[in-house]
Amino acid sequence: MLLSIVLPVYNEQEVLPVLFQVLPSVLEKIDCDYELIFIDDGSRDTTRRILNEAAQQDSRVKVLGFSRNFGQQAAITAGLDFANGDAVVVMDADLQDPPELLVSMIEQFKQGFDVVSTQRIARAGESLFKKVTASAFYSLMQRAVDERLPPQCGDFRLFSRGAVQAIRKFREQHRFMRGLVAWLGLRETIIRFHRPARAAGETKYSPMKLAKLAWTAISSFSAMPLKACLIAGLLLTFFGIGYSFYAVYAAVFVTSTAPGWSSLVCFQLLFNGATLTAVGLVGDYVGRIYDETKQRPLYVLGDSVNIQASGCANRVVWINPPDSSDDQNSHLYRAPQVHRDSENHAQHSDAKRAA
Numbered sequence: 241m242l243l244s245i246v247l248p249v250y251n252e253q254e255v256l257p258v259l260f261q262v263l264p265s266v267l268e269k270i271d272c273d274y275e276l277i278f279i280d281d282g283s284r285d286t287t288r289r290i291l292n293e294a295a296q297q298d299s300r301v302k303v304l305g306f307s308r309n310f311g312q313q314a315a316i317t318a319g320l321d322f323a324n325g326d327a328v329v330v331m332d333a334d335l336q337d338p339p340e341l342l343v344s345m346i347e348q349f350k351q352g353f354d355v356v357s358t359q360r361i362a363r364a365g366e367s368l369f370k371k372v373t374a375s376a377f378y379s380l381m382q383r384a385v386d387e388r389l390p391p392q393c394g395d396f397r398l399f400s401r402g403a404v405q406a407i408r409k410f411r412e413q414h415r416f417m418r419g420l421v422a423w424l425g426l427r428e429t430i431i432r433f434h435r436p437a438r439a440a441g442e443t444k445y446s447p448m449k450l451a452k453l454a455w456t457a458i459s460s461f462s463a464m465p466l467k468a469c470l471i472a473g474l475l476l477t478f479f480g481i482g483y484s485f486y487a488v489y490a491a492v493f494v495t496s497t498a499p500g501w502s503s504l505v506c507f508q509l510l511f512n513g514a515t516l517t518a519v520g521l522v523g524d525y526v527g528r529i530y531d532e533t534k535q536r537p538l539y540v541l542g543d544s545v546n547i548q549a550s551g552c553a554n555r556v557v558w559i560n561p562p563d564s565s566d567d568q569n570s571h572l573y574r575a576p577q578v579h580r581d582s583e584n585h586a587q588h589s590d591a592k593r594a595a
């Protein structure tokens with residue numbers, strides 16, 4: 241089995257020497273081949289030089305150098321594009337994602353899960369501000385992006401080859417990898433862990449960068465902000481209609497009403513309501529156009545029975561493609577099949593892979 245480890249790095253010269261001491265020693269204990277794919281996200285310090293030197297000494301170290309800073313989500317995408325492993329793990333380079341967890345992640349993968357996520361049950365070495373903003377981020381994401389997003393789960397994840405093939409089909413510009421994983425509905429399990437402090441260096445996420453990531457996540461998964469306009473417009477219109485009755489009553493029966501007040505109030509409320517409603521309607525169409533431009537697959541297939549993949553293999557997102565001699569994707573690794581009723585599903589998947 242080949243394990244690919246994808247590590248996005250941005251100005252991490254302090255932490256890389258520690259990483260190169262710790263990570264390989266953990267990986268040597270795991271019974272599998274591995275490759276380390278570093279994505280240098282446009283670092284301006286000596287990160288690229290350290291990575292290039294490591295790659296010269298060990299061919300299992302691979303480096304993808306971005307021309308500028310494209311962000312961690314783009315770096316993860318590049319890593320998944322170039323990973324060759326049967327399983328691919330995405331992890332931070334600062335050792336906040338403990339490499340020791342790889343052992344249990346691989347165990348879960350061998351049980352047949354397509355995604356092994358990790359959940360932080362405690363966060364060491366982070367300021368109160370960071371903890372509060374992070375927990376607000378996760379609850380906002382769950383409400384606005386996808387309710388299946390598990391809280392406190394970052395990008396430290398293992399993906400089966402089938403899951404990686406599926407994710408590669410998403411080429412949208414504004415990316416939020418955790419949202420994509422939830423959207424795909426992959427077979428997922430969660431491992432809980434205590435998150436240690438950074439081994440060295442400082443966080444690369446300023447509050448502004450975190451806010452941008454939150455907005456990317458919301459805007460690429462939900463048209464709620466646009467719909468809010470329509471809802472506000474309709475509410476204002478109904479309120480306007482109700483208040484118009486009162487304004488007419490006041491004009492006729494209350495002598496102290498200033499001349500022109502009633503008509504001004506009525507027109508103001510009704511026209512504002514109508515304008516917001518119209519903007520909301522346009523927004524709804526814009527939201528649909530946005531959805532179309534993302535060109536996401538219409539559906540994602542998990543398992544299938546008695547189905548040949550020929551002809552449509554390139555168009556369909558298939559996490560566990562069926563065996564077929566003329567399947568255009570037949571060279572792909574097949575993620576272990578899980579038979580939920582069977583007790584010895586692990587043995588079954590091993591036998592399948594050997595065949």
Ligand code: UDP
Nearest residue numbers: 248249250281311312332333334443444445
């Ligand atoms: N990172 C990146 N590009 C960026 C910001 C961060 O590749 O624009 C990398 C960074 O080098 C690290 C990982 O993403 O390996 C997580 O970043 P960080 O540790 O700063 O985030 P935090 O753990 O503080 O949320």
Ligand code: MG
Nearest residue numbers: 332334336438
């Ligand atoms: Mg970190």
